[in-house]
Amino acid sequence: MERYRVRIAKDDLVFSAGHFITFDGDICERLHGHNYRVAAEVEGPLDGNHYVVDFIALRDSLKAIVDELDHFMLLPTEHPLIRVTADDQEVEVRFRDRRWIFPRCDCLLLPLPNTTTELLGRYIGRRLRDDLQRRTGVRPALVRIEVDECFGQAAQCELGDG
Numbered sequence: 664m665e666r667y668r669v670r671i672a673k674d675d676l677v678f679s680a681g682h683f684i685t686f687d688g689d690i691c692e693r694l695h696g697h698n699y700r701v702a703a704e705v706e707g708p709l710d711g712n713h714y715v716v717d718f719i720a721l722r723d724s725l726k727a728i729v730d731e732l733d734h735f736m737l738l739p740t741e742h743p744l745i746r747v748t749a750d751d752q753e754v755e756v757r758f759r760d761r762r763w764i765f766p767r768c769d770c771l772l773l774p775l776p777n778t779t780t781e782l783l784g785r786y787i788g789r790r791l792r793d794d795l796q797r798r799t800g801v802r803p804a805l806v807r808i809e810v811d812e813c814f815g816q817a818a819q820c821e822l823g824d825g
Contacts, residue, residue, distance in 0.1 A: 784820035
């Protein structure tokens with residue numbers, strides 16, 4: 664059986680962002696940030712050009728998604744205890760007795776229950792699969808995203824059709 668996989672991990676596939684996460688049900692971290700690095704693997708059969716996916720399409724799609732995350736406060740909109748309310752000017756975030764106000768232009772509201780590295784990988788991977796399908800007409804059989812939040816500390820998310 665033959666299997667084919669391509670990987671992209673370039674120096675410009677990085678983004679800097681602020682966030683906080685909750686854990687153990689009701690503990691909320693302090694605000695902090697990371698300089699994230701992103702890599703992607705795409706697996707599938709060879710197409711008519713004898714490749715899994717066009718490297719240019721993969722690079723451009725992933726770079727566009729990564730750039731959208733760069734220099735924002737990343738806020739989860741699907742968390743059961745974090746309340747995010749936004750208008751044109753500002754974003755108010757509440758967690759129990761804590762409250763933050765951010766300029767709206769500095770925030771990215773993500774459809775996630777938490778802004779963990781794992782879920783950021785899932786978000787990027789889903790976006791990448793959809794964008795590659797739009798660009799190339801082919802939906803990759805498998806996409807693996809690695810998000811490194813600091814050197815040597817990374818999470819992977821694997822998205823497949825099965």
